[in-house]
Amino acid sequence: MLDGIRILDLADENGSFCSRLLADLGASVIKVEKPGGDPSRKKSPFCSGMPDNENSLFFAYHNSNKLSVTLDIEQGSDRIKFFELLKNTDVLIETFNPGYSETSGLSLEKLTEINPALIHSSITGFGRYGPKKNYQPSSIVSAAFGGQMYVCGFPEQNPLAYFGEQSHYISSLFGAVSILLSIRQRALTGKGQFIDISAQEAVASTLDHVMVSYFYNNTVSTRQGNLYGNSFFCILPCKDGYIQISLLQQWDTFVELLASEDMANNLTDKKWSSEDYRIENIDHIIDVVKEWTLKHSVKELFQTGQSMRFPWSPVFSPEEVMQSPQLKKRQFFRRTGYPGNVTIISPGLPYRFSSFPLLPNRRAPLSGEHNSELFADKKRPVINKTQNIFASKDQLKSCENYKHSLKGIRILDFTWMLSGPYATRILADHGAEVIKIQSHKTANGAEANLTGYFNTWNRNKLGITLDISRPEAKDIILKLASVSDVVVENFSPRVMRNWGLDYEQLKQANPDIIMAGISAMGQTGPWKDFVGYGPTFHALSGLTHMTSIGQEHPAGLGHAYADTVIGLYSALAILAALDYRDKTGLGQYIDISGYEAVCTLLGYALTRTEIKQTGNVESYYTNYLQNIQSAPHGCYKCLGKDRWCVIAVFSEEQWSAFCHATGNQTWIKDERFSNIDKRKANSAELDRLIKQWTINLTAETAIEILQSAGIPAGIVQTAEDLAKDSHLKARDFYVEVDHPVLGKTYTDSAPAKFYGNTIKTWKPAPLLGEHNHYVLTDLLGFTEKEITEFTDKGVFY
Numbered sequence: 001m002l003d004g005i006r007i008l009d010l011a012d013e014n015g016s017f018c019s020r021l022l023a024d025l026g027a028s029v030i031k032v033e034k035p036g037g038d039p040s041r042k043k044s045p046f047c048s049g050m051p052d053n054e055n056s057l058f059f060a061y062h063n064s065n066k067l068s069v070t071l072d073i074e075q076g077s078d079r080i081k082f083f084e085l086l087k088n089t090d091v092l093i094e095t096f097n098p099g100y101s102e103t104s105g106l107s108l109e110k111l112t113e114i115n116p117a118l119i120h121s122s123i124t125g126f127g128r129y130g131p132k133k134n135y136q137p138s139s140i141v142s143a144a145f146g147g148q149m150y151v152c153g154f155p156e157q158n159p160l161a162y163f164g165e166q167s168h169y170i171s172s173l174f175g176a177v178s179i180l181l182s183i184r185q186r187a188l189t190g191k192g193q194f195i196d197i198s199a200q201e202a203v204a205s206t207l208d209h210v211m212v213s214y215f216y217n218n219t220v221s222t223r224q225g226n227l228y229g230n231s232f233f234c235i236l237p238c239k240d241g242y243i244q245i246s247l248l249q250q251w252d253t254f255v256e257l258l259a260s261e262d263m264a265n266n267l268t269d270k271k272w273s274s275e276d277y278r279i280e281n282i283d284h285i286i287d288v289v290k291e292w293t294l295k296h297s298v299k300e301l302f303q304t305g306q307s308m309r310f311p312w313s314p315v316f317s318p319e320e321v322m323q324s325p326q327l328k329k330r331q332f333f334r335r336t337g338y339p340g341n342v343t344i345i346s347p348g349l350p351y352r353f354s355s356f357p358l359l360p361n362r363r364a365p366l367s368g369e370h371n372s373e374l375f376a377d378k379k380r381p382v383i384n385k386t387q388n389i390f391a392s393k394d395q396l397k398s399c400e401n402y403k404h405s406l407k408g409i410r411i412l413d414f415t416w417m418l419s420g421p422y423a424t425r426i427l428a429d430h431g432a433e434v435i436k437i438q439s440h441k442t443a444n445g446a447e448a449n450l451t452g453y454f455n456t457w458n459r460n461k462l463g464i465t466l467d468i469s470r471p472e473a474k475d476i477i478l479k480l481a482s483v484s485d486v487v488v489e490n491f492s493p494r495v496m497r498n499w500g501l502d503y504e505q506l507k508q509a510n511p512d513i514i515m516a517g518i519s520a521m522g523q524t525g526p527w528k529d530f531v532g533y534g535p536t537f538h539a540l541s542g543l544t545h546m547t548s549i550g551q552e553h554p555a556g557l558g559h560a561y562a563d564t565v566i567g568l569y570s571a572l573a574i575l576a577a578l579d580y581r582d583k584t585g586l587g588q589y590i591d592i593s594g595y596e597a598v599c600t601l602l603g604y605a606l607t608r609t610e611i612k613q614t615g616n617v618e619s620y621y622t623n624y625l626q627n628i629q630s631a632p633h634g635c636y637k638c639l640g641k642d643r644w645c646v647i648a649v650f651s652e653e654q655w656s657a658f659c660h661a662t663g664n665q666t667w668i669k670d671e672r673f674s675n676i677d678k679r680k681a682n683s684a685e686l687d688r689l690i691k692q693w694t695i696n697l698t699a700e701t702a703i704e705i706l707q708s709a710g711i712p713a714g715i716v717q718t719a720e721d722l723a724k725d726s727h728l729k730a731r732d733f734y735v736e737v738d739h740p741v742l743g744k745t746y747t748d749s750a751p752a753k754f755y756g757n758t759i760k761t762w763k764p765a766p767l768l769g770e771h772n773h774y775v776l777t778d779l780l781g782f783t784e785k786e787i788t789e790f791t792d793k794g795v796f797y
Contacts, residue, residue: 001025001026001355001356001359001576001577001579001580002026002027002576002579003026003027004583005022005026005027005028005090005183006027006028006029006030006088006089006091007019007022007023007027007028007030007089007090007093008030008032008085008089008092008093009066009093010073010092010094010096011095011123012038012040012095013043013165013168014123014124014125014137014168014199015094015121015123015168015171015172016031016040016062016063016172017062017165017168017169017173018093018171018172018179019093020062020063020064020065020066020172021173021176021572022091022179022180023064023065023066024064024065024359024361025359025576026359028067029066029067030066030067030068030370031063031066031067031068031069032069032070032071032073032082032085033068033069033070033071033368034072035070035368036070037053038059038367040056040058040059040062041053041059041367042056043056043058043059044058044627044629045057045058045604045627047060047338047342047344047609054338054339057344057346057604057607057609058604058627059364060336060338060344060363060364061346061347061364061603061604061607062603064336064346064361064363064364065360065361066365067365067373067374068365068366068367068368068369068370069085069371069374069375070368070371073104073106074105079105081375083114085374086111086114086115086118087114089118090118090119090183091118091119091121091179091183092118092120092121093121093123093175093179094120094121094122094123095122095123096122098124098127098128098129098134099134108120112192115192116191116192117186117190117191117192118192119179119182119186119192119193120192120193120195121175121178121182121195121197122194122196122197123199124137124196124197124198125137125138125141125142125199125200126198126199126200126727127196127197127200127201127731128196128753129196129731130727130728130730130731131727131730132145132727133727135707136711136712137199137712138630138648138650138712139161139164139165139167139168140161140167140635140646140648140712140714141167141713141714142167142171142202143162143166143203143646144161144635144644144645144714144715144716145200145203145714145715145717145725146199146200146202146204146206146207146722147203147204147210147719147721147722148162148204148206148207148558148559148561149161149635149644149646149716150221150222150558150644150716150718150719151207151221151224151557151559152223152547152556152557153223153225153551153555153558154225154226154551154553155222155223157223158634158635158636158637159223159635159716160547160548160551160555160635161547161635161646162547162557163543163546163549163605164546164601164602164603165603166203166561166601167199167202167203168199169601170202170203170206170565170568171197171198171199171202171751173202173565173569173572174197174568174750175195175197176572177568177571177572177752178195178197178754179195180576180579181406181430181575181754182195182754184405184575184579185754193754193755193756194754194755195753195754196752196753197751197752197753198731198751200727200728201733201748201750202751204728204748204751205564205750205751206564206565207559208229208534208560209221209229209453209559209560210558210719211456211722211723211734211747211748212456213452213719214720214722215723215746215747216451216745217452219719220719221719222642223555224558225555225556226553226554226555226556227282227556228535228556228557228558228560229560230279231278231279231282232246232247232248232249232535233245233247233533233535234247234286234556235315235539235544235553235554235555235556236286236290236293237293237294237553238293238297238298238301239294239295239296239298240298241298241314241315242298242314242315242553243293243298243301243305243312243313243314244312244313244314244536244539244556245289245293245305245310245312246310246311247278247282247286248275249310250308250309250310251272251273251275251278252273253308254310255267255268255272257304257308258288258292263288267285267288298314299314302314306527306530309531310531311520311531311532311533311535311536313535313536313537313539313540314539314540315539315545316540316541317542317545318542318546321540321602322345322606324540325526325527326521326522326525326527326528326595327599329524329526330522330524330525330593332348332596333345333346333347334347334348334361336361336363337363338363339366340611341612342609342611343609343610343611343612344363344608344609344610345607345608345610346603346604346606346607346608347599347600347602347603347607348361348600349596349600350566350592350597350599350600351573351590351592351593352523352590353573353577353588353589353590354588354590355580355586355588404432405431406427406431407431407432408431409427409431409433409485409486409578410433410434410483410484410485410486411424411427411428411432411435411484411486411487411488412437412477412484412486412487412488413434413435413436413437413461413488414489414491414496415436415488415489415490415518416442416446416490417446417490417533417563418457418534418560418563418564419518419562419563419564419567419594420488420489420570421457421458421567422563422564422566422567422568423518423566423567423570423571424461424488425460425461426567426568426571426750427571427574427575428459428460428461429459429460429750432486433462434460434461434462435462435463435464435480435484435771435775436461436462436463436766437464437465437466437468437477438463438464438768439466439468440465440768440797441467441797443768449463449765449768450741450742450767452742454765455737455747455765456747457765459737459762459764459765460762460763461765461766462766462771462774462775463765463766463767463769463770463771464769464771464772464775464796465768465796466795466796467794467796467797468501470793470794470795472795474499474500474501476780478505478509479509479780480775480779480780481509481510481513482509482510483510483779483780484510486513486515486516486577486578487513487515487516488515488570488574489516489517489518490518490519491519492519492520493523493528493529494529496517503517507587510587511587512581512585512586513587514574514578514581514588514589514590515587515588515589516573516574516577516589516592517589517592518566518570518592519591519592519594520532520537520594521595522592522593522595522596523591527595532594532595533560533563534563534566535556535557535562536562536594537562537566537594537595537597537598538561539554540595540598541562541595541599541601542602542605543557543598543601543602544557546605562594562598563594565597565598565601566592566597566598569600570590570592573590574590628680629676630648630649630650630676631649631679631686632648632683632687632690633647633648634647634683634687636687636690636691636694636695636702637691637694637695638694638695638699638702639696639698639699640698640699643698643699644716645694645703645714645715646713646716647690647706647711647712647713648711648713649679649711649712650712652675654710654711655668655676655679656668657709657711658711661705661709662705662706663693664689667689672685699715699716703715722734723746731753732749733748733749733751734748734749735747735748735762736762737762737763737764738764739765740764740767745764749762772787773787776790
């Protein structure tokens, strides 16, 4: 897909997943490591539990499909070699601390002088500018400062951080999308680009309803334990595990199901038909439903719910995820051979391209494995920049004053709720003409045009109304497809086919059309007709289970994190398909699975190792519980109501600084805390002592003390904190949008800042049918008489 694109990867674990995403799409990625190997090679877990530079499963997962060279880029001859590589490179990805580039002779100006067409992506905790730019980052610090933790967990208990490196994964996804946008921009202008990505902003971009509720209703969302949002989902115990069910969806049908087993209690009373009454009395509903779920197995309820089109899901452990019949049928897990008769089974890709049904997979490289290949003059690959110019001459002429990388691209948007609208919002933000297709019949709830939710996820789009059940509407859509580039939908697999608007039909109208089908489980497999929303995928993927380790009951994650992840993967796949079409002239179909998208972010937790020994195969599951390599590492109560901070100490140097900063120098000589392993073993006592310090300080004071000492630490920010965050204000993260009915509204912008190419115009989401006339007359050439006839027939209802 990205053949001909060369990338230099200088990122640590904060951004290594970004280049892996692009390597998986066919880019040639060269991992530049220091002599002795990248530090993440020493990061657990290790293959079969044996620490070794080439045994890290963490490194293996984040660096497959890459090449490796070893260079000390700060020293003489190695720096010259690095600059030679840079001359023929399209993209550079780094995670340097702000200021390092300038002091080490790798400034933006220097790199641009060597390669003016270079796309340079910097992924840092807080971005390259702003009052917090020099704060020490970590994944948990970004989760706290980004607002994610405050809504995850149980009321009156400490907020929870999502399992794994979620802050790094989401930053990497934004990074990969931004790089493909910049490659397209360079093709139109011939100029390189610098991209500044903030992990804090990346996390804050995933908050679903949290900031919408604050900006539109002045509501600060809090932790709801096993509930989600407006009590739509709830996690309840069964005979043999936990099931996540939708409590309020299709209420009458759900109550009939309970009544059929004589377990509806008083839920059949008329008063329960009011949704407001049900929300006010949700505890009673939970008590009634819990009695019912305890009489059934997880498998029974999963099958029953999905057969009735309920988005119910088991709370799977990683081991159960790896046995999923859906993932097995779709060959989601990749088997990769390593030296020593070792095979690593790990998550693959969440999309399938019709041009490449299964993309290739190569093992992560050994340290410096490709030195001789890449440093031999005769063998050095030379990038022909003309291969990357995928815009037509006509398109290039029309974009002489280019500002948006997707100008001239038209997208038909059949999506709803969040995952699909988020993908098309990204494309609309960067200049694509996105036409959202609605109907008066379905423009309600979260899809009602005057709600804050709809306005947030559908900015910069046009909107038309069509009653697709009418044949005239189908004809209009096919005619519109003939003058469009991309069609995006996120229905269950049978919907577009039933309308006669599947890929085969659309391809007849436009042979080079690109169609992205975003569905819960993917277009194939035994679960292909199952339905799901963000929380469904949290539970099915193992993310809910892993995040809840140490809790008495699984906790809901607090917002539909999965949906923004799916939206980002979808945008990335569409941009790759546009790149491929512009180079080959070929359109294609993209099958995107929401379930698989979230599974990719479990990384090493969904990894198994097989070692062939004396004819037998021994299988090892990853010991994911021991992977955190910092202590202390947690969330601590501060002064004030529900105020918290997080602290992460990774090195002995940081531990010494932490003890001095908190006035507890005696801890340095305390044998219980003398090294990281002992601090982890005695974490309960250490956490108790740290809480005695934080409880007497405001979160702001504690963080100021610790960050001034160079300790990664962060405030667990609420929605109100985010809206008032001076750093986010300095970076213009939240922007004002004028709506013709709602007035002045606020929304997040984007965590990626493109230097010299800042989006300054934010258009509100469309009113219902606002652009019918433009689309029908200007784009499709219908006469006023024809439009009147369509109107009389109810085509636009």
